[in-house]
Amino acid sequence: MSEQTYAVIGAGPSGLAGARNLQRHGHAVVGYELGDDVGGLWNIDNPRSTVYESAHLISSRTTTEFAEFPMANTHVDYPSHRELRAYFRDFADAFGLVERYRFGTEVTRVQPADDGWAVTSTGPDGDHTEQHAGVLVANGTLSKPTIPPLRGEFDGEMWHTSRYKRAEVFAGKRVLIVGAGNSGCDIAVDAVHHAASVDISVRRGYHFVPKYLFGRPADTLNQGRPLPPRIKQAVDSRVLKLFTGDPVRFGFPKPDHKLYESHPIVNSLILHHLGHGDIRVRRDVDRLDGDGVLFTDGERGDYDVVVLATGYHLHYPFLDPALLNWRGPGSGTCPDLYLNIFSESAPNLFVLGMVEASGLGWQGRYEQAELVASYLTARHRAPHRAAAFEARMRGPRPDLSGGYRYLGLERMSYYVNKDAYRRAVRAEITKLGMLP
Ligand SMILES: Cc1cc2nc3c(=O)[nH]c(=O)nc-3n(C[C@H](O)[C@H](O)[C@H](O)COP(=O)(O)OP(=O)(O)OC[C@H]3O[C@@H](n4cnc5c(N)ncnc54)[C@H](O)[C@@H]3O)c2cc1C
Numbered sequence: 001m002s003e004q005t006y007a008v009i010g011a012g013p014s015g016l017a018g019a020r021n022l023q024r025h026g027h028a029v030v031g032y033e034l035g036d037d038v039g040g041l042w043n044i045d046n047p048r049s050t051v052y053e054s055a056h057l058i059s060s061r062t063t064t065e066f067a068e069f070p071m072a073n074t075h076v077d078y079p080s081h082r083e084l085r086a087y088f089r090d091f092a093d094a095f096g097l098v099e100r101y102r103f104g105t106e107v108t109r110v111q112p113a114d115d116g117w118a119v120t121s122t123g124p125d126g127d128h129t130e131q132h133a134g135v136l137v138a139n140g141t142l143s144k145p146t147i148p149p150l151r152g153e154f155d156g157e158m159w160h161t162s163r164y165k166r167a168e169v170f171a172g173k174r175v176l177i178v179g180a181g182n183s184g185c186d187i188a189v190d191a192v193h194h195a196a197s198v199d200i201s202v203r204r205g206y207h208f209v210p211k212y213l214f215g216r217p218a219d220t221l222n223q224g225r226p227l228p229p230r231i232k233q234a235v236d237s238r239v240l241k242l243f244t245g246d247p248v249r250f251g252f253p254k255p256d257h258k259l260y261e262s263h264p265i266v267n268s269l270i271l272h273h274l275g276h277g278d279i280r281v282r283r284d285v286d287r288l289d290g291d292g293v294l295f296t297d298g299e300r301g302d303y304d305v306v307v308l309a310t311g312y313h314l315h316y317p318f319l320d321p322a323l324l325n326w327r328g329p330g331s332g333t334c335p336d337l338y339l340n341i342f343s344e345s346a347p348n349l350f351v352l353g354m355v356e357a358s359g360l361g362w363q364g365r366y367e368q369a370e371l372v373a374s375y376l377t378a379r380h381r382a383p384h385r386a387a388a389f390e391a392r393m394r395g396p397r398p399d400l401s402g403g404y405r406y407l408g409l410e411r412m413s414y415y416v417n418k419d420a421y422r423r424a425v426r427a428e429i430t431k432l433g434m435l436p
Pocket of ligand 1: 011034039048050052058059142352354
């Protein structure tokens with residue numbers, strides 16, 4: 001459609017969706033990827049990958065894959081990171097996206113320029129600055145670890161889950177995992193088979209969802225029209241109580257929130273191992289104490305390794321924060337973007353993948369990219385529709401919570417309800433009406 005190029009930063013699921021949708025709409029793409037292949041964090045050899053040898057999908061295959069490219073390389077419900085890497089390679093090959101990327105090339109600076117954006121990168125041929133009409137930022141949300149300020153000193157090893165690759169590192173050791181999010185629980189379960197002992201320290205109670213319910217992947221049940229939050233919470237809580245029992249019985253504190261008000265923990269094995277005495281739940285860390293750790297209930301444990309499963313924070317080191325309208329700590333720390341994509345203060349700068357939701361899958365990220373491509377197309381073909389879109393962007397923000405009251409935590413600051421979010425994104429795609 002135009003001679004202008006659009007830069008895509010990252011060749012993970014979001015970046016590939018960006019490149020693919022720009023291509024579908026006839027926009028020229030230059031992709032930058034610091035790793036040497038596509039797949040994002042699912043490519044375990046990518047220096048920024050935070051998956052580990054035992055990692056599998058947490059959401060199930062059919063609710064996660066790109067709708068236009070069902071996973072043909074596997075038929076399992078929860079494929080491994082190896083199968084997912086192959087899937088993204090197949091996707092990129094099928095649409096000729098690999099040739100559009102520069103691999104081994106890290107974007108170090110993105111700045112507004114006279115006629116678009118200047119993108120500076122460093123790669124095999126040295127440093128370059130190139131002009132593009134716009135930039136799609138898809139550098140991921142799970143690479144910059146959050147390290148909590150812990151009091152005291154620890155004599156043993158202490159590291160963040162971002163460094164974790166295989167369970168052999170725990171052989172014969174007394175392990176404490178701090179945090180019971182999805183990665184923390186996966187790693188605790190891995191450690192059971194190697195470690196001398198495994199404890200998991202939690203700040204609050206969680207809701208646990210098994211991977212299978214009634215013999216089917218749990219997230220494939222209850223598809224179709226979403227139930228009102230109160231009813232869904234009541235029905236699903238009842239089903240979970242029947243299937244998994246009360247996590248308090250296994251040593252967890254009682255959750256201070258209802259089901260779906262925080263990201264649920266999808267893990268069929270953690271309660272199993274707690275029930276077998278392979279893992280013990282500890283309270284929040286009070287302080288590190290030489291060869292052990294003191295907990296807030298006054299108990300103490302001796303450890304060789306402390307693993308911080310304390311999550312990640314958003315990180316856009318190549319961008320001036322003012323361009324993304326970061327919200328202050330009071331209301332969460334994340335960029336304030338229309339539909340988590342469009343920045344009011346930076347036209348032609350778009351963020352893909354800065355969204356967290358239970359069950360959004362890669363198709364949810366694909367639709368973000370479809371909206372960006374539709375908007376860019378509308379600016380040429382139907383400027384009045386693009387202008388109407390821009391007016392909506394400046395207006396009141398749609399409610400993306402789906403009626404759920406999410407916990408006021410940093411990691412929840414860009415959390416949405418998948419149904420409300422996809423409905424809002426698709427409504428904008430429809431209003432723009434730009435079929436590729
Ligand atoms: C253990 C684990 C399990 C998960 N399970 C699920 C699941 O079941 N379902 C689900 O939907 N999601 C899951 N996720 C979330 C996962 O983040 C998404 O599936 C998906 O990978 C997000 O894609 P992305 O492209 O936004 O980011 P990423 O996959 O992180 O890709 C970002 C890419 O950008 C590149 N990059 C970063 N900075 C630069 C730069 N400056 N210059 C050039 N390139 C750069 C990186 O090298 C990387 O390739 C899981 C994550 C983990 C860690």
